Amino acid sequence: MSLYKYSFWEVLKHSFSAEVWDKVMPAIGETMYMVAVSSVFVLIFGVLLGLILVMTSKEGLVPCKVIHSILGAVINCFRSLPQVIIIIVMLPVARALVGKSYGSNACIISLIASCVPLFARLVESSLLEIDKGKIEAAKAMGSGNMRILFTIMVPETLPSLIRAFTNAVVIVISMTALAGSFGAGGIGYIAVTYGYTRYRHDLLFATIVVLIVIVQAVQLVGDTISKVILKKRHLI
Amino acid sequence: MDEKFIEVSQLHKTFYNKRQRIEVLKGIDLSVQKGEIYGIVGFSGAGKSTLVRCMNRLEEPDSGTVRIGDKEITSLGKAALNEQRRKIGMIFQQFNLFDSMTVAQNIAYPLKLTGVKGREANERVDEMLALVGLTEKKKAYPGELSGGQKQRVGIARALANRPDVLLSDEATSALDPQTTLSVLDLLKEINEKLGLTIILITHELEVIKYACHRMAVMEDGRLLEQGLVKEIFRHPKCETARNFISVYNRFRSEEEQEDVQ
Numbered sequence: 047m048s049l050y051k052y053s054f055w056e057v058l059k060h061s062f063s064a065e066v067w068d069k070v071m072p073a074i075g076e077t078m079y080m081v082a083v084s085s086v087f088v089l090i091f092g093v094l095l096g097l098i099l100v101m102t103s104k105e106g107l108v109p110c111k112v113i114h115s116i117l118g119a120v121i122n123c124f125r126s127l128p129q130v131i132i133i134i135v136m137l138p139v140a141r142a143l144v145g146k147s148y149g150s151n152a153c154i155i156s157l158i159a160s161c162v163p164l165f166a167r168l169v170e171s172s173l174l175e176i177d178k179g180k181i182e183a184a185k186a187m188g189s190g191n192m193r194i195l196f197t198i199m200v201p202e203t204l205p206s207l208i209r210a211f212t213n214a215v216v217i218v219i220s221m222t223a224l225a226g227s228f229g230a231g232g233i234g235y236i237a238v239t240y241g242y243t244r245y246r247h248d249l250l251f252a253t254i255v256v257l258i259v260i261v262q263a264v265q266l267v268g269d270t271i272s273k274v275i276l277k278k279r280h281l282i
Numbered sequence: 283m284d285e286k287f288i289e290v291s292q293l294h295k296t297f298y299n300k301r302q303r304i305e306v307l308k309g310i311d312l313s314v315q316k317g318e319i320y321g322i323v324g325f326s327g328a329g330k331s332t333l334v335r336c337m338n339r340l341e342e343p344d345s346g347t348v349r350i351g352d353k354e355i356t357s358l359g360k361a362a363l364n365e366q367r368r369k370i371g372m373i374f375q376q377f378n379l380f381d382s383m384t385v386a387q388n389i390a391y392p393l394k395l396t397g398v399k400g401r402e403a404n405e406r407v408d409e410m411l412a413l414v415g416l417t418e419k420k421k422a423y424p425g426e427l428s429g430g431q432k433q434r435v436g437i438a439r440a441l442a443n444r445p446d447v448l449l450s451d452e453a454t455s456a457l458d459p460q461t462t463l464s465v466l467d468l469l470k471e472i473n474e475k476l477g478l479t480i481i482l483i484t485h486e487l488e489v490i491k492y493a494c495h496r497m498a499v500m501e502d503g504r505l506l507e508q509g510l511v512k513e514i515f516r517h518p519k520c521e522t523a524r525n526f527i528s529v530y531n532r533f534r535s536e537e538e539q540e541d542v543q
Contacts, residue, residue, distance in 0.1 A: 183378035186338055186449075187392040187439075188367035197391075201382035279381050280425030 048245035061251035077232035084157035096169025124163040153230030168210035205272040212268025287316035293346035308503035321494035371440030375452035377432040379424040410438035430461035
């Protein structure tokens with residue numbers, strides 16, 4: 047149903063019809079798969095790189111200018127590229143890694159390339175929020191660097207890290223939709239192929255509804271977990 | 283009594299920033315007896331905090347030595363330094379408790395470093411809590427505590443490994459006068475009960491007068507005067523000490539006048 051032929055309300059009503067959702071439901075599954083797998087990788091590598099950034103910085107526990115500047119420069123390079131360009135650049139990489147340059151798994155490669163650097167920076171800024179005095183107290187007790195990192199820095203900044211990860215997942219979701227237009231499938235693919243090229247505005251509306259619901263849910267879960275932790279610690 | 287339990291000699295430290303170099307410690311010589319409370323007073327920027335932080339090498343001195351007991355702190359390697367730091371307690375102006383842990387977990391944290399585990403650790407935590415009078419707050423989080431209670435937890439945490447020395451870096455400066463008194467009373471009690479040597483940094487002379495046996499006056503990276511608190515109050519030799527004491531006396535005399543009225 048197109049907005050050129052039908053009224054807004056008719057299109058909106060039809061966007062909740064069974065015919066539309068038969069097409070949208072499998073796409074939700076694909077999107078969820080891509081988001082879930084990418085988010086796990088983003089979490090692992092983003093935290094890892096973020097920790098290295100903080101540890102090797104000038105004020106960090108094991109200052110190392112070489113590692114810090116090289117890693118920082120690489121992250122900045124990736125972050126200066128718009129997501130569309132990263133997707134295009136990562137197509138051959140995806141073909142080399144998963145055998146084809148289209149489909150969900152290929153999309154995951156570009157999602158990781160784009161969102162890991164972003165999340166690494168978010169992790170860095172969360173960890174830097176820690177009160178330096180706490181690190182000094184641990185040092186004064188004779189705690190080693192790795193122990194300070196994992197028993198003080200990460201737990202103390204956990205609520206902030208969780209909020210950072212929530213933001214990263216929301217960005218992964220929006221990028222999944224973008225990757226849809228490059229043959230990744232999922233919600234983005236429906237929006238582009240039906241909503242844009244075939245004027246199926248009812249399907250377009252359905253994808254909008256789905257995306258809003260997913261993002262709201264993710265944000266709600268992240269905010270809640272973070273708040274529960276802060277409440278438990280009596281910090282709010 | 284061990285005359286020179288802690289000995290600092292010719293300690294120098296210079297900080298550099300983009301524009302200037304600031305010589306914070308200009309050759310400090312200091313000795314502290316075992317079992318005494320030693321106060322170091324000075325205006326902000328005098329270098330007293332840097333001095334005490336050099337004693338457990340939170341700050342690396344440029345030259346000079348620090349010896350505590352039979353260990354020369356300034357010549358220790360990384361592992362040995364961490365080992366030694368477990369025997370030096372430290373408390374801070376901002377308490378620096380770990381918000382992610384309960385009071386009991388905060389106190390148990392240094393115990394994990396020395397391998398005290400299970401029931402023994404639990405007993406030690408209870409003992410420390412009883413010592414600082416916070417037994418009922420065992421399962422509370424630092425976020426629930428008042429400033430004075432937080433500093434008590436800080437003290438309990440610093441003492442958990444039964445250190446020989448306690449470094450106090452402006453530990454009462456963020457507290458109101460009443461709480462300051464109760465924390466100082468606690469430090470005095472610990473000093474007597476455990477024979478713990480305490481080095482106490484402050485910019486408040488009344489804190490030193492109340493709690494310390496001996497004191498030093500510091501200004502601009504140098505120790506101007508050291509000796510018994512009573513002696514220095516009676517015959518201050520340097521200008522800075524006289525200044526501190528005259529301010530202290532003015533506060534007191536005004537209080538007394540108010541009392542008379």
